[in-house]
Amino acid sequence: MENLYDHWADVYDDIYAYLTEDKDFYLEWAKDSIGPVLELGCGTGRITIPIAQNDVDIVGIDISPKMIEVAKKKLEEKKVTSKIDLLIEDMRNFQLNQKFSLIIIPFRGFLSLLSVDDQISTLTSIKKHMHRDTRLVFDIFVPKEDIISKSDNLLYYFKDVSHDSRIGHSEVWHKTDYDLFNQRISSKVIVDEIGDKGKVINRYYKDFEIRYIHRWEMFHLLNSCGFKIEDLYGTFSYESFDENSNEMIWVAKLA
Template sequence: MSATSIDYDPVAEIYDLYVTAVDDVPFFLQEAQAAAGPVLELTAGTGRLSLPLIEAGVALTCVDVSPRMLEVLDRKLRQRGLRAELRCADICQLELPARFRLALLPFQSFMEITGEARQRQALAAVHRCLLPGGRFICTLHNPALRRRQVDGTLRLVGRFPHREGSLVVSGFETGGQPVVNRLQFFECFGADGSLRWKRLLPMRFELIERERFAAMARDAGFRVRDVHGHYDRSPFDPARSPFMIWVLEKKGSERGSRRPAIPHHTAVED
């Protein structure tokens, strides 16, 4: 069983057409540059975040469980003349030397690791990869807000240009206590409006409450430094914030380590 509950291989070649978010890139870029050392990106996929970080000079190791997503990323790197270490691996079973100053798990992908046992395995694996004092930034949806969309209603994600015409992406979700089951549909239409092909991507992810994630992180050996509610570093507000952006730190300190200060709004725990 892979770390996540979603097989992205069948949609690797069209993933970039419908996943175009960039609002988190400046936040992660600032964090990666402040780390001043090797950075580990988990669930790197096709490089939505990886490429801006590498282009900015970050020494990046990219991990994903999907071989085809990493093939797309590798092709982009070669086309741009960029370099990064790519690892096809399950986060829960990740074995890398403790050499990273920062680990990133963006785009709420930790939620795709369902079940507390595997979530704890993932946190422990990331902890092992970090230097003492290293940080782990893990983003989650705010379950109180995200759960409102889990109502069985078919919703349009968007219509996107495709070489054959246009790609229409939609989906609906059920469950949510705490696991959400989503069916995502991909329909490609030609210029004449005819349906060329259709794909279905079953997805599962878990809505993780704040208290439970904090407890798992502490048990794994992390100190909770901050919980932001958005990428502007605003404090997490359970009633309003769309995200929980966790800034965790591996306990201990590395002699001679220096990290440039980044303004944080909330000091959760010393």
Template sequence: MSPDLYADAEFYDQLHDGYRDDLGFYRGLAEDFGGPVLELGAGSGRVTLALALAGFEVVAVEPAAAMQARGAARLATAGVADRAMWLDADARTLALERRFPLVIAPFHMLMHLATLDDQDAALSAARAHVAPGGAFATDVYVPRFGPVGVVRVEPAWAGLDGDLSTWQVVDPVAQTVVTEHRLDRTRADGTVHRRSATLRQRFFHRFELERALRAAGFGRVRTFGGFDRGPVTEGASTWAYLAQP
């Protein structure tokens, strides 16, 4: 298998910088609940920047050094470095001596928690950092997978400097999915340069995550069928959760 995607933050950004679908959702919640915002798994600052540009202070928790470095640089380039504080910490063991009107774990962050203990620890920590009247928000993708065990060409991933393909292994019993991304560039001499990285996730089912949020102390959990805060429908590709104590 190729290296972990979060060790190659530049590749992560190549793949995901253009993803904007969730920005309005998280910015809108920051407007509703107020800042500062605690972001768990802030990565390379895609959502962090959107919040900072909207005027919110963000405490950005990110354990992968390469991702955090790119995130800090991204905000510095945009002139809003002073709106974010970056913490090399783990969502499962986070214990800050402050609470936040809004805690978020965007872009499938919870799918990196491989065991029930990990999930419970992170959700309890999230709950512990929500201020009275505040909320926790997150999103996961609906686990519908394309053909597995074959190389899939990904033409929809437009704007990349090369040809992207993915190779996916889904274990429906363990509820895990391993995705290898491969970006191939053909050089002038006819040889192909390949950049590849692996993403490991554990997927959720809708009510499983609702139940986990309740167990962590969130008494009011709303699940949306997308980032427009609409109802869950059969065709939804994302479940976005808003949980309040």
């Protein structure tokens, strides 16, 4: 996993600019906490920076130096003056010598852990940074059987991305393969940069891999690692989880 996401740093914000529904959710949790907040897998600061802009002390860690570099540049551009620390750390084994009132892992960051051992190591590291009233809040998607059983590995169109700073736009394509035995999803993202004449002027390939987790698997993992589950939501609007939910948003504390 080390430095795996460095090659995403230059395009991450453009591709995932559509992600907005989780921002208010995590911001609300951060504002309601007494601080400080810890974010694991902070990336380019998509969630971290808005929290800091609301005068909440926050520490963001990410394994990618380039992601952290982009986040720091955004801090300078936005002239954020709140207390915010961005650190290059591995969520599987970090030691910050500090406890937090809230620990968050937005946008399915927990799924970047590709083995049960990595998941346990991460939860063990998290526990060292919690006190009795700390809440751990994170989201993962629901692995729907009708989707993961279709491993055709076909290339499909994902979205268009506009560029504010230059002419043209980008077309984003996905190619996904499912390993049902190991519960892994391997994705190849192809980004075609389209010039003002409608022709492809650059093409970039971005790969990533995640390990999906079923509901009761996550339930037992949290319990076995010494956590008590307080809530499980199915949406970022706090709707209860049910068989139609696409998201699993977990809230846990120390048992």
